[in-house]
Amino acid sequence: MATVSLKNIGKVYExxxxxxxxxxxxxxxxxxxxxxxxxxxxxxxxxRMIAGLEDITExxxxxxDKRVNDxxxxxxxxxxxxxxxxxxxHMTVYDNMAFGLKIRKFDKEDIxxxxxxxxxxxxxxxxxxxxxxxxxGGQRQRVAVGxxxxxxPKVFLFDEPLSNLDxxxxxxxxxxxxxxxxxxxxxxxxxxxxxxxxxxxxxxxVVLKDGLIQQIGSPLELYNDPANRFVAGFxxxxxxNFMTVDVTEEKGKVYIDEGDxxxxxxxxxxxxxxxxxxxxxxxGMRPEDLxxxxxxxxxQTIKCNVGVIEPLGAxxxxxxxxxxxxxxxxxxxxxxxxxxxxxxLLPHFEKAVFFDLETELAIGREQRRQ
Amino acid sequence: xAKATGGxxxxxxxxxxxxxxxxxxxxxxWIYPIVWMVSASFKTNxxxxxxxxxxxxxxxxxDNYVRAWTTSNFSIYFLNTVIFAVSVVALIVFLGxxxxxxxxxxxxxxxxxxxxxxxxxxxxPRATTIIPLFQLADMLGLLNNRIGYTLAYTSKTLIIAxxxxxxxxxxxxxxxxxxxxxDGCNFWQQFRHIMLPLAKPIIGTVTILNTIGAWKAFMIxxxxxxxxxxxxxxxxxxxxxxxxxxxxxxxxAAAASISIVPMMVVFLLFQRYFIExxxxxxxx
Numbered sequence: 320m321a322t323v324s325l326k327n328i329g330k331v332y333e334x335x336x337x338x339x340x341x342x343x344x345x346x347x348x349x350x351x352x353x354x355x356x357x358x359x360x361x362x363x364x365x366x367r368m369i370a371g372l373e374d375i376t377e378x379x380x381x382x383x384d385k386r387v388n389d390x391x392x393x394x395x396x397x398x399x400x401x402x403x404x405x406x407x408x409h410m411t412v413y414d415n416m417a418f419g420l421k422i423r424k425f426d427k428e429d430i431x432x433x434x435x436x437x438x439x440x441x442x443x444x445x446x447x448x449x450x451x452x453x454x455x456g457g458q459r460q461r462v463a464v465g466x467x468x469x470x471x472p473k474v475f476l477f478d479e480p481l482s483n484l485d486x487x488x489x490x491x492x493x494x495x496x497x498x499x500x501x502x503x504x505x506x507x508x509x510x511x512x513x514x515x516x517x518x519x520x521x522x523x524x525v526v527l528k529d530g531l532i533q534q535i536g537s538p539l540e541l542y543n544d545p546a547n548r549f550v551a552g553f554x555x556x557x558x559x560n561f562m563t564v565d566v567t568e569e570k571g572k573v574y575i576d577e578g579d580x581x582x583x584x585x586x587x588x589x590x591x592x593x594x595x596x597x598x599x600x601x602x603g604m605r606p607e608d609l610x611x612x613x614x615x616x617x618x619q620t621i622k623c624n625v626g627v628i629e630p631l632g633a634x635x636x637x638x639x640x641x642x643x644x645x646x647x648x649x650x651x652x653x654x655x656x657x658x659x660x661x662x663x664l665l666p667h668f669e670k671a672v673f674f675d676l677e678t679e680l681a682i683g684r685e686q687r688r689q
Numbered sequence: 690x691a692k693a694t695g696g697x698x699x700x701x702x703x704x705x706x707x708x709x710x711x712x713x714x715x716x717x718x719w720i721y722p723i724v725w726m727v728s729a730s731f732k733t734n735x736x737x738x739x740x741x742x743x744x745x746x747x748x749x750x751x752d753n754y755v756r757a758w759t760t761s762n763f764s765i766y767f768l769n770t771v772i773f774a775v776s777v778v779a780l781i782v783f784l785g786x787x788x789x790x791x792x793x794x795x796x797x798x799x800x801x802x803x804x805x806x807x808x809x810x811x812x813x814p815r816a817t818t819i820i821p822l823f824q825l826a827d828m829l830g831l832l833n834n835r836i837g838y839t840l841a842y843t844s845k846t847l848i849i850a851x852x853x854x855x856x857x858x859x860x861x862x863x864x865x866x867x868x869x870x871x872d873g874c875n876f877w878q879q880f881r882h883i884m885l886p887l888a889k890p891i892i893g894t895v896t897i898l899n900t901i902g903a904w905k906a907f908m909i910x911x912x913x914x915x916x917x918x919x920x921x922x923x924x925x926x927x928x929x930x931x932x933x934x935x936x937x938x939x940x941x942a943a944a945a946s947i948s949i950v951p952m953m954v955v956f957l958l959f960q961r962y963f964i965e966x967x968x969x970x971x972x973x
Contacts (some may be wrong), residue, residue: 367867370867370871372867372870372871392867392870392871393801393868393870393871393872393873393874393875397869397871399866399867399868399871401864401867403862403864403870405864405867406860407865407868407883407886407887408887409886409887409889418872418882419871419872421875422872422873422878422882423873466872526973648949
């Protein structure tokens, strides 16, 4: 298998449209890396540059320490699974899977062995004589993966491969691709706009926005220690709550004041905010880090009204309104609430993240890590 | 949902019945001349004029077919037409698909100008260009040989074929080519193994349209074979049955009946792609 290294990679399209800017990513051997971000963030363009399907405008791309900027896709030893599967409609499943090997003039026996083996892994042995139009979405997806497997490439590339599947099948295929990764021990690069896919599948996530890498890290690193407000809001479902608050100091204690409520910040987090006293910051809390309380606790709870209640069985998502903001809290399944109720939420400040109002960067990341 | 009443049912039945009646009438109008021609081919010339409306020949006789095939060089014309139609279709499918692929999928300088010129030529009436075309063929030594009229006819219909292929290839998802590139195809392999087979509906459509066109071609095969009548095709050769003082209409009907058989075979072979191709459908 292989390592992939992107050094200062940039992509500029006609009309000076910059799709990717100065991307630096190190993908280790056998690592499962997910590029995630909203539409137009440059994730697919980056993947296509790795595949050789897009020219690289700036920077260097290495596969196994070999610079491949000018090497065509067929010579990069990569395989790719496309969003719409891109199966050849005029070929049977067998021929689709065997095509890349035939073009590379593999021995017939070897081709058959590899296709049969891949078909067995993916449980599509019964489908080998069918044409793609006679397959369901999930089956097509398996064939597309099978086509990649038979080549035994150095790197597997997946471009939003599950986005055309229904929700249930997507969850199933997600698990299958993960188990395939474990089985093949291959280097895989996977593009998705679905942060749940990214969180559940990745060894390492690369979050992109507007062509710029926002953060690279393990799923939990990104969840617990986001570099900026975008990452904090993008990773996690329901998303992190954000409230713009004033930072004040009274008698050596640091407070955040929303106008409708005021919270005393524990010393550890207070120290991080010392430089922001007298300024505004964005206060970020995950929905699960807001505890439900019936009674107010002075300077410790957020007073709010229940707007929407979403019972999910194992938990309830409560959409609440303060005077200036909306927020979501995750509460236990047995909490009895009604729309319009006034409730109090107690934040777990050790999990809170504060963001600079202008730069939107997380405040005091270094201190928190120590 | 409201339940359909008896009145609704009757109204739908009437609508459908009248629609079918119109369609059946249209079918009869379309099919009658062909049935009449086939019927006439089994009659004598005298029977044909004495009982022109009757469709059942009495007595049924096959002399017309023997006469049509053996006299008037009909068998030679038939063979010429087969060679002509196959050559035209092969050329148009090859040139149309390759040009259509490049014009439909790739950006290059001058592409817009080429497209404008292509579309522009489709609105020029053919009769206005037959003399310069003739002179050009004469200069190139292409008069009175098969290559000459094959190329001349191909130039007439190639543009429409190219436009059909362009329309098709524009709609093929980019991932098809990307997938081919990753599978290891070079440019030609991508076209040969992926893009060309995908265009089956257009190939079918172009094959049917051009087989029919070549089969009934008149002007170009006539003008290009003035000195070599034995190179003529059926459309021109059919006139051999028309004399200055008398015409063998029954033999002509037999010849025409024979000549439509290959077209029907071609249509039956490719008809499943025909509608799809004209409708511009594809995707796998």
